[in-house]
Amino acid sequence: MILIAVYYKSPLNLMAAVLSGTMELFCIFTKDKGVKMVVYRRIRELREDKDLTQTYMAHFLNVGQRTYSRYETGEHAIPLELLCKLADFHNVSVDYLLDRTDAKQPYPLKKKRP
Numbered sequence: 001m002i003l004i005a006v007y008y009k010s011p012l013n014l015m016a017a018v019l020s021g022t023m024e025l026f027c028i029f030t031k032d033k034g035v036k037m038v039v040y041r042r043i044r045e046l047r048e049d050k051d052l053t054q055t056y057m058a059h060f061l062n063v064g065q066r067t068y069s070r071y072e073t074g075e076h077a078i079p080l081e082l083l084c085k086l087a088d089f090h091n092v093s094v095d096y097l098l099d100r101t102d103a104k105q106p107y108p109l110k111k112k113r114p
Contacts, residue, residue, distance in 0.1 A: 042097050044072045046090045061085060 058068035070076040087094045092104045
């Protein structure tokens with residue numbers, strides 16, 4: 001199932017997921033701004049499963065609590081480096097965070113070259 005959503009700040013952030021047809025998009029509809037963005041529901045679920053606060057996660061990512069909250073609600077797109085950091089923190093794959101798979105196992109890390 002593909003739901004097409006429009007993100008009013010950067011539609012390119014969603015393009016790959018929408019075109020791949022493998023990501024279920026969750027959208028927030030508001031009266032004044034229309035469709036906002038994908039809700040990263042798994043990021044919130046993982047945080048709540050560990051009884052962590054948004055403030056704790058924001059500190060870990062070196063962002064403000066309000067910014068982290070906006071990541072969870074989809075008001076702001078999560079930068080790739082922070083998405084990777086979240087996946088490592090929760091010991092899951094980025095694909096799991098993006099709801100592209102139900103398998104939580106992270107991929108094996110790439111060996112560093114000398």
